[in-house]
Amino acid sequence: MVTNVTNLGRSGLYDWLVQRFSAVILATYSFYILGSFVVNPDMNYEQWSALFASNVMRMFSLITLFALCAHAWIGMWTISTDYMTSLQLGKRATFFRLLFQAGCALLICVYLLWGIQIFWGN
Amino acid sequence: MLVSIYRYNPDTDDKPVMRDIEIELPAGKDLMVLDVLELVKQKDPSVVYRRSCREGVCGSDGMNINGKNGLACITPVSEAVKPGGKLVLRPLPGLPVIRDLIIDMSMFYKQYEKVKPYLINDQTPPAIERLQSPEDREKLDGLYECILCACCSTNCPSFWWNPDKFIGPAGLLQAYRFLADSRDTADTERLSGLEDPFSVFRCRGIMNCVAVCPKGLNPTRAIGHIRTMLLQQGT
Ligand code: SF4
Ligand code: SF4
Ligand code: FES
Numbered sequence: 001m002v003t004n005v006t007n008l009g010r011s012g013l014y015d016w017l018v019q020r021f022s023a024v025i026l027a028t029y030s031f032y033i034l035g036s037f038v039v040n041p042d043m044n045y046e047q048w049s050a051l052f053a054s055n056v057m058r059m060f061s062l063i064t065l066f067a068l069c070a071h072a073w074i075g076m077w078t079i080s081t082d083y084m085t086s087l088q089l090g091k092r093a094t095f096f097r098l099l100f101q102a103g104c105a106l107l108i109c110v111y112l113l114w115g116i117q118i119f120w121g122n
Numbered sequence: 123m124l125v126s127i128y129r130y131n132p133d134t135d136d137k138p139v140m141r142d143i144e145i146e147l148p149a150g151k152d153l154m155v156l157d158v159l160e161l162v163k164q165k166d167p168s169v170v171y172r173r174s175c176r177e178g179v180c181g182s183d184g185m186n187i188n189g190k191n192g193l194a195c196i197t198p199v200s201e202a203v204k205p206g207g208k209l210v211l212r213p214l215p216g217l218p219v220i221r222d223l224i225i226d227m228s229m230f231y232k233q234y235e236k237v238k239p240y241l242i243n244d245q246t247p248p249a250i251e252r253l254q255s256p257e258d259r260e261k262l263d264g265l266y267e268c269i270l271c272a273c274c275s276t277n278c279p280s281f282w283w284n285p286d287k288f289i290g291p292a293g294l295l296q297a298y299r300f301l302a303d304s305r306d307t308a309d310t311e312r313l314s315g316l317e318d319p320f321s322v323f324r325c326r327g328i329m330n331c332v333a334v335c336p337k338g339l340n341p342t343r344a345i346g347h348i349r350t351m352l353l354q355q356g357t
Contacts (some may be wrong), residue, residue, distance in 0.1 A: 012323030013356045016349075078319075082283045 019074050022067035029064040058119050065115040069108045076104040123147050123199070124208035125162055127169060131221050138219065142208070147199075155187055155202055156194035158209060171223040178336060181271030185223050186212040191273040191334040214276035216285065230272050233289045236315070237297035242308035258304035265299035265344060267337050268292060274331035274341055280324040287320035291331035291341030294322060298344035301351060313348075313355050322348055 036051060037043065051057065084097040125145050130138035145161050147153060156176055163169050171194075172182040178196035185194055187202045188210050203209050213219050218226040243252065275281045275290035289297065297316065300306050316322045322345060331341040 011317050011356070012319035012321070013317045013352050015319055016323050017353075081320075082280070082324075085283065087283070087285075 015074050018070050022071040025064055025067040026071060029060065029067075032060075052119065061119045062116065065112060065119070069112050072108055073104065077101060080104075123158070123203070125158060126208055126210045127162065127222070128212040128219075129169070129222055130219055131168075140210075140212075152198050152200045154195055155192075155197045155199060155209065155211070156183055158199060159194060159211070169223075170221050179269065181269035184214050184271040184273045184276075184336075186214055191215075191277045193271060193273070193336045196336060214272055216276045216282040217272075225272075225276075227272060229285045230270075230275055230290070230292065233275070233285075233293040234270065234296060236289060236321070237293050237300070238308070238312065238315075239296045239300065241300065241303065241306050242311075243305055244307050252305045254304055261302045261304070262299060264339055265295060265302065268295055268299075268339055269337060271336060273334045273336060274339075277330045277334045278325075279328060279330070280326060284320060284324055288324035289316075289321050291325075291345070294325070294348060295339060295341040295344045297322075298348050301348065309351070310355065313352055316348060317352050317356065322352070 040047065052061065080097050080100050084093055084100060086093040089096055123145055124142055126140050126142045128138055129135070129141045143162055143166060145158060145165070147158070147161075154176075156173060159169070159171060159173075171185065173195065174180040174182045176183075176195045178193050181193070183194040184191060187194065187197055188207075190202075191214055192202075194211075199209065211223060213223045213225045217229060220226050270292060272292060274295075275292045278288075278291055280288050281290040297312065301309055301312055306312075325342070325345045327342060327345075329342050332339075332343075335341070
């Protein structure tokens with residue numbers, strides 16, 4: 001068993017499941033948004049903001065936002081542990097990897113808070 | 123035919139180099155790559171490589187032949203080289219080179235050891251032997267034939283990146299070989315040793331392993347089965 005502290009769910013199985021579920025949510029949301037453009041090609045600002053006004057849509061957006069953040073973290077974490085290892089970077093690998101992961105975590109948190117504010121703020 | 127061989131002797135060379143050597147091939151015969159290597163060795167005895175059975179059974183002469191991993195002894199020259207082309211031999215990629223075509227396989231064996239490649243059974247042994255139905259025995263086909271030549275694992279990008287953490291196709295094929303064995307009672311422990319983010323889940327389904335296995339085995343499928351078993355146990 002390989003142990004480590006920085007992955008999301010502490011288990012590869014859990015991460016793998018989250019990655020797949022979140023992908024489905026992201027795809028559904030993207031198709032929904034794209035679909036509404038197809039149905040209404042010359043959408044104006046009022047219609048666009050009305051689309052996001054209902055509570056159902058706000059929930060859907062929020063869930064998608066969480067899915068996006070989880071998906072991004074697992075993905076970026078995986079990339080960093082593939083490419084930023086001591087085999088590639090030598091002794092400084094841990095430092096750079098942690099720095100990279102901290103940067104990703106920070107960015108994801110900012111997007112999360114910012115997104116919540118956009119969807120749920122006034 | 124021109125044969126280009128990866129040469130490296132850590133005692134005398136700073137860096138590995140590819141060196142060409144011209145070999146007369148007997149006319150009208152399609153030699154195996156290993157036969158060509160033997161001819162090379164007659165000309166230049168300093169070339170070193172591993173070999174033993176010369177019939178695809180021992181798994182010791184895995185090497186990179188014109189860009190593709192395979193066993194030199196069962197790869198015909200006609201299959202590896204286009205007519206008029208040259209034969210290019212390198213060690214299997216991704217593991218440290220000891221000398222010329224010989225690699226240090228410790229990491230590969232360490233991953234193999236991790237999956238406990240032996241039968242574990244906590245019941246009292248029967249007087250004669252543990253029986254298995256023909257159907258259950260059949261489940262081991264396509265798994266037990268592995269000769270640990272390492273062609274697959276050294277062709278797997280995930281294994282190149284994390285050879286110390288990702289078990290790799292060869293080890294995982296054997297992990298499943300014991301998970302699938304009706305006589306083995308350690309499924310739960312075996313699976314809990316595999317559920318971390320590296321051991322199994324670094325497999326990205328690239329199927330490079332399947333593409334090169336000289337025994338025609340399918341590690342990707344076995345990895346899929348392990349994942350399903352992990353899902354069943356974990357949910
Ligand atoms: S299928 Fe998996 S184990 Fe096989 S080469 Fe690809 S990543 Fe490696
Ligand atoms: S699975 Fe095939 S390629 Fe891999 S070690 Fe076994 S025999 Fe060799
Ligand atoms: S020499 Fe034994 S497999 Fe090639």
